[in-house]
Amino acid sequence: MTTIASNLQAVRAAISASAASAGRNADEITLLAVSKTFPAGTIREAFAEGQRCFAESYVQEAIAKISALKDLAVEWHFIGPIQSNKTRPIAENFAWVHSVDRLKTAERLSLQRPENLPPLQLCLQVNISDEESKSGVAPEEIGDLAEAVAKLPNLTLRGLMAVPAPGDDESVQRAAFAELRGLYEKINRMGLHLDTLSMGMSDDFPAAIAEGSTMVRIGSAIFGRRNYHEREA
Numbered sequence: 001m002t003t004i005a006s007n008l009q010a011v012r013a014a015i016s017a018s019a020a021s022a023g024r025n026a027d028e029i030t031l032l033a034v035s036k037t038f039p040a041g042t043i044r045e046a047f048a049e050g051q052r053c054f055a056e057s058y059v060q061e062a063i064a065k066i067s068a069l070k071d072l073a074v075e076w077h078f079i080g081p082i083q084s085n086k087t088r089p090i091a092e093n094f095a096w097v098h099s100v101d102r103l104k105t106a107e108r109l110s111l112q113r114p115e116n117l118p119p120l121q122l123c124l125q126v127n128i129s130d131e132e133s134k135s136g137v138a139p140e141e142i143g144d145l146a147e148a149v150a151k152l153p154n155l156t157l158r159g160l161m162a163v164p165a166p167g168d169d170e171s172v173q174r175a176a177f178a179e180l181r182g183l184y185e186k187i188n189r190m191g192l193h194l195d196t197l198s199m200g201m202s203d204d205f206p207a208a209i210a211e212g213s214t215m216v217r218i219g220s221a222i223f224g225r226r227n228y229h230e231r232e233a
């Protein structure tokens with residue numbers, strides 16, 4: 001078995017084990033393979049092992065891989081920071097975007113989503129426990145942003161995403177994920193219909209699953225360590 005095949009098998013088994021110990025069905029949890037910095041051939045290899053959802057963080061790099069892999073039925077997710085001048089290629093090439101944190105970005109994606117494609121599936125990124133990071137809307141502002149974004153055409157607001165500050169302590173990890181889940185529940189009580197909690201990465205996905213994650217975004221546990229030398233700025 002290749003390294004990617006055995007890593008994928010191990011990650012799937014770990015997701016199932018975390019779901020079982022939380023009393024959840026593993027079918028409720030989608031595995032996104034985060035393929036940023038890895039070449040198209042690596043994605044092809046994971047696809048051959050049954051992986052269908054892939055996530056990318058850098059627009060230019062992603063577009064090159066998407067066009068090289070046109071022959072595969074990949075579901076592409078964008079999870080990186082979004083600059084205003086990069087919304088069009090995102091609107092035109094991805095099925096999902098997880099990293100929207102401003103109304104202006106959502107408005108541009110809505111306007112630029114091609115009419116012949118299904119609505120762009122959207123998660124709003126919340127800044128949970130990471131004071132250093134400039135990404136993500138403040139928890140106090142998420143309700144207003146969600147209400148405004150839910151009204152836009154050509155988009156479907158699906159849920160919330162967060163990248164909490166890294167740390168090994170599982171109770172700290174769980175507290176951050178529980179905070180995101182609380183915001184998700186609050187927004188659903190406002191009458192919106194979110195069904196997606198995009199939370200959990202290679203080092204913290206068991207805690208995220210324990211707190212209700214429905215999409216885990218896993219890179220290094222599948223593909224190995226990333227080498228950032230060639231990434232775009």
Ligand SMILES: *Cc1c(COP(=O)(O)O)cnc(C)c1O
Binds near residue numbers: 080163201203218219
């Ligand atoms: C890179 C990245 C991941 C994957 O991180 P790993 O630790 O390699 O699993 C998940 N989410 C986001 C937003 C990322 O940028």
